[in-house]
Amino acid sequence: MASRKRDESKAQSAENPGTDARVEPAPEPVKNERRLFGTDGIRGVANEPPMTPEIAFKVGCAVAHVARRGGRPAKVIVGKDTRLSGYMIETALASGVCAMGGRVMLCGPIPTPAVAYLTTSMRADAGVVISASHNPFQDNGIKLFGPDGFKLPDEQEAEIERLMLDGALEAQRPTGELVGRAERIEAAAGRYVTNAKATFPRELSLDGLRVVVDAAHGAAYKVAPAVFAELGAEVLAYGVKPNGRNINKDCGALHPHTMRDHVLKQKAHIGIALDGDADRLIVVDEEGEVVDGDVIMALCATRMHQRGELAGGGSSPR
Numbered sequence: 001m002a003s004r005k006r007d008e009s010k011a012q013s014a015e016n017p018g019t020d021a022r023v024e025p026a027p028e029p030v031k032n033e034r035r036l037f038g039t040d041g042i043r044g045v046a047n048e049p050p051m052t053p054e055i056a057f058k059v060g061c062a063v064a065h066v067a068r069r070g071g072r073p074a075k076v077i078v079g080k081d082t083r084l085s086g087y088m089i090e091t092a093l094a095s096g097v098c099a100m101g102g103r104v105m106l107c108g109p110i111p112t113p114a115v116a117y118l119t120t121s122m123r124a125d126a127g128v129v130i131s132a133s134h135n136p137f138q139d140n141g142i143k144l145f146g147p148d149g150f151k152l153p154d155e156q157e158a159e160i161e162r163l164m165l166d167g168a169l170e171a172q173r174p175t176g177e178l179v180g181r182a183e184r185i186e187a188a189a190g191r192y193v194t195n196a197k198a199t200f201p202r203e204l205s206l207d208g209l210r211v212v213v214d215a216a217h218g219a220a221y222k223v224a225p226a227v228f229a230e231l232g233a234e235v236l237a238y239g240v241k242p243n244g245r246n247i248n249k250d251c252g253a254l255h256p257h258t259m260r261d262h263v264l265k266q267k268a269h270i271g272i273a274l275d276g277d278a279d280r281l282i283v284v285d286e287e288g289e290v291v292d293g294d295v296i297m298a299l300c301a302t303r304m305h306q307r308g309e310l311a312g313g314g315s316s317p318r
Helices: 002-015 053-067 086-099 112-121 154-166 188-198 223-230 256-266 293-306
Strands: 042-045 075-080 103-109 126-130 139-145 181-184 210-214 234-238 270-274 281-285
Touching: 053 075, 053 086, 053 126, 053 139, 053 154, 075 086, 075 112, 086 103, 086 126, 086 139, 086 181, 103 112, 103 188, 112 126, 112 139, 112 188, 188 223, 210 223, 210 256, 223 234, 234 256, 256 270, 256 281
Parallel strands: 075 103, 075 126, 103 181, 210 234, 210 270
Antiparallel strands: 042 139, 126 139, 270 281
């Protein structure tokens, strides 16, 4: 048996020349363990853990601490959808940012992509979306963006969670004139409408087209109809009367048949249904047939390829 072990050791050394067969393999790197943040931020029933105002306050504190750069206070963009609990979460989160000396820019109900856009265009240090996307109105969530407008990396979310849970920020709150402030950006929706229209080819127009837009009584209830109307379309808007409780209810991308019925009844040319935070959509044609998402992506990719905007020129890897 001892001879066999020596032979195995020699064989391992031969397979790995220049190494000692007795060296233990390197330990695997420790993964960032997160108890609050999931794959899409924090989400749950509003006013129950983990979606309580106390947690939202701690998120605001930690974000303001992590996002500040060069010793100056962090500037944080905050948008939300139309859920009743959005007022509670928004106020608590903004208080946390201010408690750490940060500056909060409140945008009200705007789509998730609008928060990403405004974070970069307004040179903010972080963006926060208060929304549970396609979930029922009882739920809510918090999603974080970095200054580049993209979702925060897992390691940064882990750092924010650590600061929230270990109480390390309690002794670092500023006082006096160093306490932060909040302000409302009344033109936030208008800024995003302008940006969205700028993505539409200037040589084209929607004149003469009847477009059904179902905004799911959600974040895009003002923005979506405005974009298509200002591009020239006759807009038939539905799901644009939020009351805090009807978001995603029997409408929007979760229930595209509602939009499809309107398209057929109104003899529209196209129908577009969004979800609660307007980061996903379902499209139907004039015959009420759903246009597969892959087809939409292919159309966008073709246009980008024509403009030379695809990374690598759009060529297939060899």
